[in-house]
Amino acid sequence: MKRETMDRDEFQKLYHDFQRGRISRRQLIQVAGLGVASAIIAACAPTAASPTPGATATTKPTEGATAAPTIDPTADWTPPAGVALGDTLIMTTWPNYHDPKTLDRFKELTGVTVQLNIKGSNEEMLAELLVGGTGWDVLVPTNYTFETYGSKSIVEKLDLTKIPRFDAARYDARLLSPAFYPAGSTNQYGFNKDWGTTGFTVNTKHVTTPVTTWKEFFDRTQADLSGKVMIHDYQLTSIGSALVALGYSFNSVAEAELAKAEELLIAVKPHLFAITSDYQPGMRSGDAWMTMTWTNDGVQLHRDIPEIEYVIAADGGEIWSDFFAVVTGAPHREAAYAFLDFMATPKVMAQDAIFHGSPILDSAGIALLPASSTGNKISYPDAASLTKLEFGTAELLTNQARADLWARVKSSS
């Protein structure tokens, strides 16, 4: 835990170097990765059920944050006084990611109906945002998108006075840091919704020999599990995990390594049941026995069908964090900020997390989680299992080689 003493600026500099490819993932993870996991696990352990400084020991209040919020973090959320919120809010987000009850509650309190617009990849979101005129208000982007979204002003610099319930002091600065653009500045473009990993789920009723690595995942797909496996319709995770299976970095853009990954994916494709980012239906119906999976889907599938187990691959893969952000030019901007403030309320986010299953970052929110959530190994895995995981780098969002590779794999026979 010595690394816990690394201060925020030092980490941001390090993370920035990593995003730019100046240091390797191993260096970053050796220096910081384990610390992140330990900090989170420490904060979630039942013995630390109160908001102890465990998770935030390294956190200094962010300059961009509101000065000493006077709002009690355990209080219920109330709509901002004297602000017309309208009746609609459009949120572009991921499958199986919000408790319908949370959205119903927001409507009850404000009269605003939250319309969900579900996407399968950040690239798909970006494609529409670049064209403009989406009419979207709230976006749930992933850590690696902020460099593009910030530099192109696709999402707006948050007006933190409109999100009084958000308090950076309760967040792990290292996981919050990707939301600042330029990296290391005080311009905050989002705050963490949750974090998680990209592993895979296995239906152990049908798959009796364990699958533990991405290498085995792709090998078995071409052998005894042919026709029963799904991968994401998402270049980041599908190419990244194939790269890991081959022994390369999740974030590789090296031509030779990508060519190997393409070869593997094209060889695997005829053996897949489907290429889709909405894989819960296939797993639930029993059509598929194994699928590339995000933490939240892993929790939901395992909760309903206990024989479906979630695996963090022993050879690596992705660790991610998703954020709430406001789209520049949002037609329902006031409602968007009200919704962000609503979601920044510890009680609300904890209740929502019980449903979606991804671990949250707000220490006050974590403190409100029941032991069944914090004790869930899918949500809060052992720190050791995270050491090999990598955050996606900013470059990958717009990298043409990876984009073209994925389009070729999809259209291959």
Next chain:
Amino acid sequence: MTVREPRAGGRGRSRAVTALLLAPTSAWYLLLLVVPLIILLIFSLGARAPEGGYAPALQLDNYLELPTRATAFINTLWMAGGGTLLCLLVGYPLAYYLATRAGSKRTLLLVLVIVPFWTSFLIRTYAWMTILGNTGIPAILAGLGFGHVSLINTPAAVMIGIVYNYLPLMVFPLYVSLERLDKRLLEASKDLGAGRIATFRQVTLPLSAAGVLSGAILVFIPIMGEYVIPALLGGGKVFFVGNALVDLFLQSRNWPFGSAAAIGLILVILVAVTLYLRVGSRAGVQREVSIL
């Protein structure tokens, strides 16, 4: 000249009226068809911008890269051709029955053909996901002792979805042409000694050729541009040019290559339809017209 003037004026006025009446359609086609096609053409000669989208350039690289999408084109062509043929094979007997034998039930049956259209196309296709999935038809087949059959996310599933969705577009033109068929011609054929098969081949089929032709075109062209059915019932594995286009525009954001692929698709459809009409006109559609 002076004598002709009023007439010329009248013709001028009628021309003005014609132009006025055609203006909305012309504007519509110009703005929503010709202009976008020109934009598509310009984009197809461009380059991909660094973060995706279009960057001006003048190059044929995008067209030279089209062979990398050959699988999608071949897949689309055979699925569209096969789907049209299946629609015809399934739709013809139905249309024939409706036009000649249905009697008092005809209106009811015609309504039943249309009823599915009252539900959204998307919802009907989602319903097929459940029907073809593990807990649907495969479970019934397994219960009957057929072993495990995989249907969803296969070309067969996509074909079922296509035939199901496009069948009415085939049935109606066929029904109209068969319904107009003069029954006395069938009697004459019988009187002249032709059997049932000969009558069908020499009288009924040629006289309904116009219906076959228009039904086939109504079905073939939209299947060529199909995206939703392969996306939902093909699980991202049965790939049409339409799916390739969505990927190129919405995932890899390579607009120039996407534009080139779109123009490629338009050309393939144009060639296919031209060939088709040629074959059709030779197969005796004119004969039908001359008889009528």
